[in-house]
Amino acid sequence: MLKVDHIESRYGQVVALHDISVEVNQGEIVVLLGVNGAGKSTTLKTISGLLHPTKGSITFEGDRIDRLSPEAIVRRRIVHVPEGRHVFPGLTVRENLIMGTSNRKVSRAETERGIERVLEIFPDLKRLYTQLGWSLSGGQQQMLAIGRGLMAGPRILMLDEPSLGLAPVIVKQVFQTIKNINEEGVTILLVEQNVSLSLRIAHRAYLLETGRVIRADTSESLLRDDSFRGALMGAGGH
Amino acid sequence: MIKQALKFLPFPLILAIIPFLLPGGRLGSYYLTLMILSVSYAVAALGLTVLLGYSGQVSLAQAAFFGIGSYVFAILAVKYHQYYWEAFILSLVVTVAFGFILGVISLRLASHYLALVTIGFQIIVELVLNNWSSFTGGADGISNIPRPVLFGFDFVSDHAFYWLSLGFLVLASYIVYRVRHSRVGSALLALREDEIAASAAGISVFHAKTLAFTISAGLGALGGILYASGSLYISPNVYSFNQSVSFFAMVLVGGQESIIGTTLGAALITFLPEVLRFLHAYYIAVYGLLVVIVILFMPEGLYGMLLRILDALLGLVWKRGPAGTVVPVATLPEHRKRRPQASNELVLQVKGLHKHFGGVKAVNGVDFTICKGDIAVLIGPNGSGKTTVLNVLSGIYSATKGEILYKGANIANRSPNRINRLGISRTFQNIRLFPELTALENVVIGYFPKGKVGLAGALFSRPRGYQEERLAREQARKTLELLGFTRFDEKAKNLPYGQQRIVEIARAIVCEPELLLLDEPAAGMNREETEALSEILYRIHDLGLTVLLIEHDMSFVSSVATRAYVMDFGQKISEGSVQKVLSDPEVIKAYLGDDAAYA
Numbered sequence: 126m127l128k129v130d131h132i133e134s135r136y137g138q139v140v141a142l143h144d145i146s147v148e149v150n151q152g153e154i155v156v157l158l159g160v161n162g163a164g165k166s167t168t169l170k171t172i173s174g175l176l177h178p179t180k181g182s183i184t185f186e187g188d189r190i191d192r193l194s195p196e197a198i199v200r201r202r203i204v205h206v207p208e209g210r211h212v213f214p215g216l217t218v219r220e221n222l223i224m225g226t227s228n229r230k231v232s233r234a235e236t237e238r239g240i241e242r243v244l245e246i247f248p249d250l251k252r253l254y255t256q257l258g259w260s261l262s263g264g265q266q267q268m269l270a271i272g273r274g275l276m277a278g279p280r281i282l283m284l285d286e287p288s289l290g291l292a293p294v295i296v297k298q299v300f301q302t303i304k305n306i307n308e309e310g311v312t313i314l315l316v317e318q319n320v321s322l323s324l325r326i327a328h329r330a331y332l333l334e335t336g337r338v339i340r341a342d343t344s345e346s347l348l349r350d351d352s353f354r355g356a357l358m359g360a361g362g363h
Numbered sequence: 364m365i366k367q368a369l370k371f372l373p374f375p376l377i378l379a380i381i382p383f384l385l386p387g388g389r390l391g392s393y394y395l396t397l398m399i400l401s402v403s404y405a406v407a408a409l410g411l412t413v414l415l416g417y418s419g420q421v422s423l424a425q426a427a428f429f430g431i432g433s434y435v436f437a438i439l440a441v442k443y444h445q446y447y448w449e450a451f452i453l454s455l456v457v458t459v460a461f462g463f464i465l466g467v468i469s470l471r472l473a474s475h476y477l478a479l480v481t482i483g484f485q486i487i488v489e490l491v492l493n494n495w496s497s498f499t500g501g502a503d504g505i506s507n508i509p510r511p512v513l514f515g516f517d518f519v520s521d522h523a524f525y526w527l528s529l530g531f532l533v534l535a536s537y538i539v540y541r542v543r544h545s546r547v548g549s550a551l552l553a554l555r556e557d558e559i560a561a562s563a564a565g566i567s568v569f570h571a572k573t574l575a576f577t578i579s580a581g582l583g584a585l586g587g588i589l590y591a592s593g594s595l596y597i598s599p600n601v602y603s604f605n606q607s608v609s610f611f612a613m614v615l616v617g618g619q620e621s622i623i624g625t626t627l628g629a630a631l632i633t634f635l636p637e638v639l640r641f642l643h644a645y646y647i648a649v650y651g652l653l654v655v656i657v658i659l660f661m662p663e664g665l666y667g668m669l670l671r672i673l674d675a676l677l678g679l680v681w682k683r684g685p686a687g688t689v690v691p692v693a694t695l696p697e698h699r700k701r702r703p704q705a706s707n708e709l710v711l712q713v714k715g716l717h718k719h720f721g722g723v724k725a726v727n728g729v730d731f732t733i734c735k736g737d738i739a740v741l742i743g744p745n746g747s748g749k750t751t752v753l754n755v756l757s758g759i760y761s762a763t764k765g766e767i768l769y770k771g772a773n774i775a776n777r778s779p780n781r782i783n784r785l786g787i788s789r790t791f792q793n794i795r796l797f798p799e800l801t802a803l804e805n806v807v808i809g810y811f812p813k814g815k816v817g818l819a820g821a822l823f824s825r826p827r828g829y830q831e832e833r834l835a836r837e838q839a840r841k842t843l844e845l846l847g848f849t850r851f852d853e854k855a856k857n858l859p860y861g862q863q864r865i866v867e868i869a870r871a872i873v874c875e876p877e878l879l880l881l882d883e884p885a886a887g888m889n890r891e892e893t894e895a896l897s898e899i900l901y902r903i904h905d906l907g908l909t910v911l912l913i914e915h916d917m918s919f920v921s922s923v924a925t926r927a928y929v930m931d932f933g934q935k936i937s938e939g940s941v942q943k944v945l946s947d948p949e950v951i952k953a954y955l956g957d958d959a960a961y962a
Binding site for chain 2: 161264297
């Protein structure tokens with residue numbers, strides 16, 4: 126479905142991605158793992174058009190998308206929930222959610238149904254429905270950002286550290302939610318630091334290091350691999 | 364410094380020989396007059412470089428300062444027959460006072476609101492110059508403005524006055540250069556990048572803003588005096604809103620952070636209309652279009668463009684190494700796995716703290732204490748008020764009710780920079796680094812409260828100023844190295860998330876605070892990095908710091924914390940050792956979820 130083929134990406138003069146190839150098949154959950162600075166977020170930014178690769182190509186269902194603008198990419202229902210939330214501070218929770226639908230024409234009824242579904246997933250947002258974005262706590266903003274991503278009707282949802290800043294009880298819910306969304310037919314590309322929880326829901330994983338893929342494998346074999354567990358997860362994970 | 368001065372020297376020298384290159388006769392003296400005027404514009408535009416380029420305050424009132432400078436000088440010198448230099452000094456003083464007032468107003472306004480107020484000020488000044496005719500001469504203006512005599516030399520001829528003006532331009536450039544490369548200039552940049560982070564780093568927003576406005580007004584007045592003396596005649600139409608826009612354009616076209624750029628911009632904006640005169644009726648339109656094109660396609664201005672061309676040419680001559688790559692954080696040496704111990708000496712005592720936002724009771728009666736040597740942790744569900752507590756402690760919010768006793772004194776409702784100076788510093792949940800500054804510059808700004816050299820020191824007592832800057836850089840470097848960070852010269856915005864957090868912690872501890880507040884330091888870090896972070900916390904603790912942190916990573920919390928407080932719905936629901944609170948049924952229900960096995 127999505128094919129990232131030997132891309133290189135730069136921030137000005139600095140090469141952040143040297144050679145990244147990632148494939149995501151319809152219906153999968155794929156997770157990108159690696160330390161900070163390995164290039165995980167940069168890979169997502171390059172797919173969503175915030176950066177353009179200097180080498181290589183990205184294809185979505187056979188079409189090249191690596192020269193398209195971010196808004197053209199989100200119109201193809203490739204939806205990026207970036208790190209750092211980027212909630213609209215002056216809009217209410219409801220308005221923030223509705224903003225998520227601006228990538229396509231939707232009926233009012235469909236919008237309302239979408240909102241209802243998000244509120245079901247994050248009941249905390251129901252209580253905050255008419256509050257302005259800036260007044261939400263960090264964790265609440267994270268929920269809102271994911272909810273806004275869902276409102277865009279994604280075919281591929283790219284989540285950059287969705288568990289960041291969430292209370293443990295919510296973290297588990299979020300992972301369960303991701304699994305549920307996936308079972309409803311949304312393909313998921315995930316970047317996470319919480320290795321054990323993300324491997325538990327993901328089908329496959331790519332391990333990145335200094336802008337290169339150093340390992341691509343299924344979640345099961347990674348979970349079984351003791352040397353990998355020791356290196357990335359520590360004893361028992363968290 | 365001498366090297367830098369030598370590098371700078373060619374520019375005034377080139378400018379100084381220009382009169383010899385001009386054609387003779389009437390046309391020559393016409394161009395020379397234009398040169399004098401453009402030098403006076405450049406001086407005033409340099410003031411705007413400080414205000415707009417360094418401190419990021421949008422002002423469209425530079426022509427008003429320019430005008431107040433011109434008029435106060437001309438009225439005193441012509442109508443009241445004051446000596447030249449007396450009028451000169453008084454004019455500077457009066458204009459600086461106006462700058463200070465506008466600076467105070469800017470404390471309450473930002474960006475486009477501020478721009479609107481400065482436009483208002485500009486228009487008022489213009490109206491006063493036009494209509495207070497008994498004093499300003501009204502639309503007729505003031506003529507017979509004198510030129511000075513200094514140390515027995517008279518600067519009455521155009522050539523002599525041009526060279527005198529150049530001398531003042533060099534002086535203005537020196538002032539702006541020293542401001543930029545001093546502690547004061549770093550404070551202005553911090554203000555531009557992030558006001559909240561700047562005040563949390565101990566910078567007084569009041570001082571920084573009023574300083575930026577007074578420098579801008581002072582240089583505006585200096586330019587105005589040179590203009591009045593240079594053209595021998597002034598009238599209100601010179602000091603119109605259009606002129607303010609021209610100053611703005613000079614700074615943007617030249618390159619808003621560069622002294623040479625601003626000077627180039629001033630020359631360009633002054634001479635371009637003259638060059639385009641052959642287009643007759645269309646020349647103003649073409650001129651406007653050219654300015655738009657420069658701003659659209661050269662965001663770094665003319666000077667930035669020149670530098671880039673120069674760089675590319677040099678690159679052709681000398682082969683450069685390959686582009687840099689992103690390097691991961693250097694791993695820290697072996698863990699010491701020694702849990703920190705707290706003493707009984709009270710550092711912070713929070714009593715009945717409330718913070719309400721309208722009807723929302725974000726914090727609703729919280730009490731807790733922190734002792735010297737604690738690594739205390741605040742945990743709780745999202746939206747339970749943890750970050751709000753930290754914001755009240757650090758002065759970003761005022762408390763609705765309650766006391767915050769720090770070493771016995773109530774610090775509730777003090778400003779962030781005063782609290783920082785008392786020895787409490789912090790990091791932010793969303794990371795508030797100064798994005799356009801390098802990692803090292805970010806940390807140097809954290810050292811601001813330790814410095815003593817102000818504007819006068821930066822300008823006059825050079826050795827001390829330099830020593831202090833060197834010390835600040837050394838301390839910043841040492842602190843970053845202590846935390847295992849070495850990419851000093853990378854812009855903060857280009858660093859990955861985890862490393863930004865390390866830089867932010869370094870900025871918070873470089874001035875050796877007593878109490879450090881960390882808002883979710885482990886967020887966005889993987890296992891290995893979180894372990895490195897606990898090592899960092901041990902090191903910080905070894906330096907004698909007491910820490911209060913908010914965190915959701917329970918295995919991290921249980922490895923470092925000496926004491927835990929749990930909040931829910933703005934209130935404290937549990938406290939004690941980490942082990943104890945993590946097995947508290949109420950905490951499990953509200954926060955951890957049932958299948959928790961963390962402690």
